[in-house]
Amino acid sequence: MTIPDPASRLDREVIAMRVAREFRDGDVVNLGIGIPTLCSDFVPPGVQLLYHSESGVLNCGPLADEADGDIDLINAGGQFLQAVPGMSFFDSAEAFAMIRGGHIDLTVLGALQVSARGDLANWFLPSRGVGNVGGAMDLAVGAKRVIVAMEHSDREGDSKIVSECTFPLTAMRCVSLIVTDVAVFEVTGRNRGLWLIEVAPGWDADAVGSVTAADFAVSDELKEIELL
Amino acid sequence: MPIDKTVPTFEEAVADIPDGATVFIGGFGGAGGMPHRLMLALRDLGSKSLTIAGNTAGIAVPTGFGWPAGEEPIDHAILVENGQIAKVIASFPVSGSVSRKNAFELAFERGEIELEVVPQGTLVERMRAAGAGIPAFYTPTGAGTDLAAGKETREFDGIECVLETALRADFALIRGAVADRLGNITYSGTSRSFNVAMAAAAEITISEVDEIVEPGEIDPERVDTPAIYVDRVVARGAQGKGSR
Numbered sequence: 001m002t003i004p005d006p007a008s009r010l011d012r013e014v015i016a017m018r019v020a021r022e023f024r025d026g027d028v029v030n031l032g033i034g035i036p037t038l039c040s041d042f043v044p045p046g047v048q049l050l051y052h053s054e055s056g057v058l059n060c061g062p063l064a065d066e067a068d069g070d071i072d073l074i075n076a077g078g079q080f081l082q083a084v085p086g087m088s089f090f091d092s093a094e095a096f097a098m099i100r101g102g103h104i105d106l107t108v109l110g111a112l113q114v115s116a117r118g119d120l121a122n123w124f125l126p127s128r129g130v131g132n133v134g135g136a137m138d139l140a141v142g143a144k145r146v147i148v149a150m151e152h153s154d155r156e157g158d159s160k161i162v163s164e165c166t167f168p169l170t171a172m173r174c175v176s177l178i179v180t181d182v183a184v185f186e187v188t189g190r191n192r193g194l195w196l197i198e199v200a201p202g203w204d205a206d207a208v209g210s211v212t213a214a215d216f217a218v219s220d221e222l223k224e225i226e227l228l
Numbered sequence: 229m230p231i232d233k234t235v236p237t238f239e240e241a242v243a244d245i246p247d248g249a250t251v252f253i254g255g256f257g258g259a260g261g262m263p264h265r266l267m268l269a270l271r272d273l274g275s276k277s278l279t280i281a282g283n284t285a286g287i288a289v290p291t292g293f294g295w296p297a298g299e300e301p302i303d304h305a306i307l308v309e310n311g312q313i314a315k316v317i318a319s320f321p322v323s324g325s326v327s328r329k330n331a332f333e334l335a336f337e338r339g340e341i342e343l344e345v346v347p348q349g350t351l352v353e354r355m356r357a358a359g360a361g362i363p364a365f366y367t368p369t370g371a372g373t374d375l376a377a378g379k380e381t382r383e384f385d386g387i388e389c390v391l392e393t394a395l396r397a398d399f400a401l402i403r404g405a406v407a408d409r410l411g412n413i414t415y416s417g418t419s420r421s422f423n424v425a426m427a428a429a430a431e432i433t434i435s436e437v438d439e440i441v442e443p444g445e446i447d448p449e450r451v452d453t454p455a456i457y458v459d460r461v462v463a464r465g466a467q468g469k470g471s472r
Contacts, residue, residue, distance in 0.1 A: 033324070053347060055256050055418040058364030066297045071260035071471050072405075072417035077324075089417055091424035091452075092256070092283070093356040095418075096349030099371060124325075130299065131335055132320040133375065138349035141368045150453045172372040 007202020009152065009181035010225070017227050018044040018150045018198075019108055019179050023184040025107040028052055030139055033077050035149040036108035047198045052104055054096050057081070076135065099135065099142040100177045107143035109136065111150045111175075113165045116194050116214040119146035120176035121150065121167035130133035133170075140171035152211055159213035161185070161194070183208045184217060184225060193217060198225045233411040233461050234440055238269035241434050245275050247401050248314075252430055253282040253354070254402035254423040257320060258294010259471035261419030263303045263403040263436040264377040265315065265464055270401070271306045271400075274330075280304065281317035281397060283348065283422055297409045299471055313341050317395070344416065346374060350392050352425050358394035359428025359457070366391055377472035387463035400430030404461075405469070407437040411458030412451045418468075420452060424462035427457040434460040438469045 010018075016038035023029065023043055031037050032053045032147045043049060054076040061084030069080035090098075098104065113121040120140050124131035140146055154160055161178065173192055179186040184198035194216035197211065199208055205218045235241040245251065255262030268345045286304030287293045295301045307313055308331040321343060322333045322413045346354070347369045366389035380391040392395045402423040404413035413435055414425055415423060425432045435453075436472070464470075 052419075056420050057418050071294065071296065071469075072415075072416065072419045074256065074258050074294045074418050078287075078291070080294075080296075090422060091415075092352040092422050093425045100349060102366065109427060118268075128326055130322050130333060131345070131383060132322055132324065133345055134320045135348040135373070137347040137373065138369045141371070142349075151450035152381050162239060169373045191251050207373075220334070 003043065006204070006207045007101055007200065011181070013038055014227065015149050015179055016095045016182055018184065018225055019147055021227070022106065022147060023047050025048055026191050028103060029145065030099070030107045032107070032109040032136070036110060037077065037106055039149070040058055042222050047176040052098060054092070054095050056090050059084065059086045096124045096135070096138050097136050099138045100145060102142060104143040106138070106145045106147065107139045108149050109139065111148045111160060112167050113160050113162050114148050114175050115165045116163050116216070118173050118191040119165050120146070120175050121165040122170050124168040126167060135201060136170050137174055140174040141214065146174045147177045147179065149179050152182045154159050159211055161212050163214045182211065196218055196222060202226055232409045233459060234409045235460045235462050237463055238265045238436070239272065241460050242266055242269045242273055245270060248278070249275060249398040250279040250281065250396070252400040252426040253428050254421070255283070256294065256399065256418065256421040257287050259288065259296070259301065259419065260294060261403050261415065261421050261423055262303070263401040264472060265308060266401040267302070267304070267435060267460070269314070271310050274312065276312055277314040278307070278312050279314055279315040279317065281395065283319055284353070285316045285318045285321040286330045287320060287323050290328035290330050291325055292323070292418045294453060296471055302472060308332050308335055308341070315342040315344065317344045317376035317470060319344060319346055319351050319352070321345060324396035325388070346398045347375065351395070351415050352422055355390055355422070355425040355429040358396040359425060362394060364391055364393045370386040371394050377418065379398040383443065395429065397426070397430040398432065400433040401427040402426055402433065402435045404435050404440060406439050407435060407458070407459070407461040408441050408446050411461055412446050413437065413453040413458060414429045414450055415445055415452050424453055427453045432459045433457055434462070436462050436464060438464050
């Protein structure tokens with residue numbers, strides 16, 4: 001049964017804008033590919049972050065112009081970076097020691113599915129039969145806080161928030177906040193469950209429930225997604 | 229006799245890589261830090277049934293990952309398409325784009341190449357461990373996932389961890405910026421990547437570099453890979469720092 005959406009879904013930039021509100025001054029942040037990368041465009045005023053990349057650089061700055069690309073200065077997505085003051089370089093073993101060692105305050109990752117317990121599946125699409133794990137498993141277990149930024153439904157219209165992941169897992173019980181184009185959930189509590197805290201304009205808890213394949217509790221202070 | 233690890237040509241540098249060897253291929257996935265001239269020489273040598281290990285199995289050709297616009301990338305596809313690869317060990321084996329498959333994925337679909345996917349941090353740590361004489365280590369990465377299937381696990385402080393073993397190779401093909409003839413190497417920027425761990429974890433480590441200088445010309449404070457890990461160095465000559 002498909003119920004029409006009560007209002008339009010947020011675009012990718014707005015998801016990124018909402019995630020960026022979680023950034024705190026001085027955080028070491030690792031952004032995944034896709035919507036997570038967009039978050040760097042919306043860092044709140046007065047907040048300075050140190051961006052970490054698995055390619056082996058801390059304090060990575062903005063992307064370089066195509067013509068100025070230096071093959072020895074890339075981010076984890078293979079894009080060329082501008083050289084900025086205060087960068088440091090290191091090899092892959094150290095890049096991942098930083099991740100597993102708990103030195104990354106926050107990572108923002110995309111997802112194929114997230115379970116109600118905060119299990120994450122984001123590396124293997126069964127229909128393809130082969131996948132890239134990259135640094136996703138290390139980030140999911142190593143970062144102090146894991147935020148998922150994704151569209152609420154997949155291309156077939158199925159909920160990406162599920163009671164149990166059916167796609168191969170990246171890590172168990174690792175996600176603490178889910179920001180989608182219709183809602184924001186915290187994953188909290190001793191038994192880890194979903195807690196709906198914000199909805200997109202024009203949406204309410206029932207409408208979110210109709211597009212979500214997992215049970216969730218609704219905050220007494222449920223509000224519209226705030227961007228400022 | 230003065231130590232001189234310089235080899236004049238790429239062809240000579242890889243000449244003893246036999247069929248069935250395990251070969252590390254350095255870099256992260258883009259042009260920087262990837263030993264293209266050594267890879268081309270290995271292609272020309274034609275050794276078969278190789279196991280190659282590294283971050284990717286060739287993602288630059290389909291997507292331009294880490295390559296300057298307008299330049300045609302070279303990646304692992306030259307070895308795959310030449311039928312030299314039996315097995316790939318990588319964290320990011322296929323193109324990030326489902327619609328632009330790399331040569332490896334096509335060969336994998338045909339059942340021609342075996343694949344072992346390893347989380348990126350575990351992959352490089354397995355190399356680091358091999359180079360440092362650590363036979364195995366526990367890591368929380370991958371616990372409870374398909375990539376831990378069949379592996380020993382143990383809880384530390386309430387966190388499930390997976391036992392991972394050291395990963396060695398017969399040969400490491402890496403790329404640095406500057407070497408001296410003793411084999412000391414420096415890298416530039418993000419091109420350290422897998423090269424540092426690989427250099428220490430192979431029986432024979434061969435480095436392609438932009439430039440070879442006399443001992444003393446590299447500031448000892450700036451040596452990234454000390455000569456102890458390096459067996460052969462080859463200069464890129466006219467290609468220098470270029471991508472190809």
